[in-house]
Amino acid sequence: xxxxxxxxxxxxxxxxxxxxxxxxxxxxxxxxxxxxxxxxxxxxxxxxxxxxxxxxxxxxxxxxxxxxxxxxxxxxxxxxxxxxxxxxxxxxxxxxxxxxxxxxxxxxxxxxxxxxxxxxxxxxxxxxxxxxxxxxxxxxxxxxxxxxxxxxxxxxxxxxxxxxxxxxxxxxxxxxxxxxxxxxxxxxxxxxxxxxxxxxxxxxxxxxxxxxxxxxxxxxx
Amino acid sequence: xxxxxxxxxxxxxxxxxxxxxxxxxxxxxxxxxxxxxxxxxxxxxxxxxxxxxxxxxxxxxxxxxxx
Amino acid sequence: xxxxxxxxxxxxxxxxxxxxxxxxxxxxxxxxxxxxxxxxxxxxxxxxxxxxxxxxxxxxxxxxxxxxxxxxxxxxxxxxxxxxxxxxxxxxxxxxxxxxxxxxxxxxxxxxxxxxxxxxxxxxxxxxxxxxxxxxxxxxxxxxxxxxxxxxxxxxxxxxxxxxxxxxxxxxxxxxxxxxxxxxxxxxxxxxxxxxxxxxxxxxxxxxxxxxxxxxxxxxxxxxxxxxxxxxxxxxxxxxxxxxxxxxxxx
Numbered sequence: 001x002x003x004x005x006x007x008x009x010x011x012x013x014x015x016x017x018x019x020x021x022x023x024x025x026x027x028x029x030x031x032x033x034x035x036x037x038x039x040x041x042x043x044x045x046x047x048x049x050x051x052x053x054x055x056x057x058x059x060x061x062x063x064x065x066x067x068x069x070x071x072x073x074x075x076x077x078x079x080x081x082x083x084x085x086x087x088x089x090x091x092x093x094x095x096x097x098x099x100x101x102x103x104x105x106x107x108x109x110x111x112x113x114x115x116x117x118x119x120x121x122x123x124x125x126x127x128x129x130x131x132x133x134x135x136x137x138x139x140x141x142x143x144x145x146x147x148x149x150x151x152x153x154x155x156x157x158x159x160x161x162x163x164x165x166x167x168x169x170x171x172x173x174x175x176x177x178x179x180x181x182x183x184x185x186x187x188x189x190x191x192x193x194x195x196x197x198x199x200x201x202x203x204x205x206x207x208x209x210x211x212x213x214x215x216x217x218x219x220x221x
Numbered sequence: 222x223x224x225x226x227x228x229x230x231x232x233x234x235x236x237x238x239x240x241x242x243x244x245x246x247x248x249x250x251x252x253x254x255x256x257x258x259x260x261x262x263x264x265x266x267x268x269x270x271x272x273x274x275x276x277x278x279x280x281x282x283x284x285x286x287x288x
Numbered sequence: 289x290x291x292x293x294x295x296x297x298x299x300x301x302x303x304x305x306x307x308x309x310x311x312x313x314x315x316x317x318x319x320x321x322x323x324x325x326x327x328x329x330x331x332x333x334x335x336x337x338x339x340x341x342x343x344x345x346x347x348x349x350x351x352x353x354x355x356x357x358x359x360x361x362x363x364x365x366x367x368x369x370x371x372x373x374x375x376x377x378x379x380x381x382x383x384x385x386x387x388x389x390x391x392x393x394x395x396x397x398x399x400x401x402x403x404x405x406x407x408x409x410x411x412x413x414x415x416x417x418x419x420x421x422x423x424x425x426x427x428x429x430x431x432x433x434x435x436x437x438x439x440x441x442x443x444x445x446x447x448x449x450x451x452x453x454x455x456x457x458x459x460x461x462x463x464x465x466x467x468x469x470x471x472x473x474x475x476x477x478x479x480x481x482x483x484x485x486x487x488x489x490x491x492x493x494x495x496x497x498x499x500x501x502x503x504x505x506x507x508x509x510x511x512x513x514x515x516x517x518x519x520x521x522x523x524x525x526x527x528x529x530x531x532x533x534x535x536x537x538x539x
Contacts, residue, residue: 147456151449155439165432165453168425169460172467179471200463211456214373218448223336230332234343239408243401247350250393251506258510262517269524270533 003088004096011100014073025066025105026112032058033116044121051120052130052181056174058116059109059134060141064166066105067145068159070097071216075153084220091209094216098139098146098209106138122181129184129194133177136197143201143208144169150215172200300377302519303528309512309519316509320502327498335491344408345492351401353500354394355419357507358426361391365433366458369451379515381447382522384454385437386514390507392430398423418469425464429457443522 001009015022036054037047074080074097083093113134117127148166152158180193224230233240299305331349338345365384372380402420403413414420433450440446523529 151436151453152439155436157439161432161435161439164428164435168428168432168457168464171425172460172463175467175471211452215449215452218445218452221445223333233346234337236342236344236408239344239404240346243347243350243404246400247354247397250397254390254393254510258514258517262513262520265517265520266533269520269529272524273530273533 003086004092007083007093007096008100011097012103015100015104021066021069022104022108025062026108028065029058029062029109029112030116032061033119037119047120048122048185051117051122052126052178052185055113055116055120055130056133056137056178056181059113059138060170060174062109063106063138063141064145064163064170066101067142067149067162067166070101070146070149071153080216081220084216090213090216094146094150094212095205095209098142098212101146102139102142106142109138110134122185126181126185129190130181132194133180133190133197136194136201137173137177140173140197140201140204141170143204144173147208147211147215150212150219153216153219173197176200300375300379302379302382302523303526305379306516306519306532309516313509313512313516316505316512320505320509323498323505324502327495327502330491330498331495335495336489338492341409344405347401347405348492349495349499351398351405352496353503354397354401355423356500357503358391358395358398358423358430360504361387361394361507362426362429362454362458362461365391365454369454369458372447372451373455378444378447378522381444381451382515382518383511384433384447384450385518386511387507388430388434388437389514390510392427392434394503394507395423395427395430399427416472418465418472421468421472422461422465425468426461429461433457 033055036050036058040046040050071080074083084090086093110131113130114127117130122130145162145166148162148169151165152162155161176193176196180190180197183193184190231237231241299308327349331346335346337343365387368380368383368387371377372384399420402415402423406415406420407413433453436453437446437450440449520529520532
């Protein structure tokens, strides 16, 4: 089996053993999405209006919270150093790790989102678009966030620092992701937004593993 | 001269708060930055000098013991 | 060609740069002061009141230079980051550490003066227009850089990590700006812009450019001053720093 598949399978099986860590991302998403109506009021028209933004911010924060786990475990037990020293392509190995991370932290958010969208009275087409944007957006967030996680590896106060580093970089994804659902609701169609999200995902998929690899080498030398 | 009196200048056509609030904070931050940079430089110099003389006197003491 | 690159790389050594910076910063500071005084005089005593905005428009004489500088300094940081990651020079990282606080300060000033300009003109302390929102995000990028480099104890690792962050940030800035503009035009009917206004009179433009230049020279002066402090700290175990620190007249 090639090393990339091995890393993917290892990360997935490790995460599945610690199911509660995976579930906390989903629970956080659910809790945040429920807090907003409690803070703003139950008026359905308002909630329908703010739903795309609220749901996207919730998914974004949930995704960001799980980033700390991406490299920390392997860093502590020395696997990360092995990866850096191995002859396999480090960006490739990192890509496999990010994929595993997304499968367990990002994809569940996509699957849970329709339920939360119903709490905000979004119609079926809007929910479809929401899921599409999250399907494109959560891997994008994982890829961007991974660079931050690599830069803050083993640093004091890494969690809070990671948020500060990564949130500005999340803005384009948020704008186009939430914007797509709003465009759909307004009857304008979301295809432009989705195309832009897809393009950003493609670019990130190419550059982020490489940037992560550089950051990991800097952190471990 | 576009101002007829000093009080006109400070009033800035009623916008004095905003104009001087802007210029004032600008001057404050830029001046503060300069002062902080100068203080930090002095502090570093002094602490490094103290470390250097401590090493010198330590070395002198060590030589006394050896001789 | 070898001659030129020798001169360039000579100043890449901290000791040589320390001397160069020491000679240059007073020059830049003096120029910055002179141009700043001239610009302020033009802006506050020569330029007439604006037809639409009255005297309040004079805030642009600090707002626009601060905005421009916050962006130019970030570009400079990205440039030094690229240099540092490519050639592994120590000075590049120190240059970024010297530049970042000033860049962050200018970003904050841009936001502060923008708010003070917006309130009398458009009634609110904050306007979510594309420029101001992008400036806010740029401010966060600066804070992120300063936070990251402050949190990593090893100076070399901090320099390189900060450099990579600055590069990633710089590459993202156009994307962020474009997405914020898209967001802004979609959500606001009449787009309110802090920079909207009547075309500028000659004296106004001249004063603004003078102030922008003054801010630029100030930024260079203070960065050169700061990097000297950083060099002393980093190179404290070298002989030349020990000689430099020794008080005059002692052995």
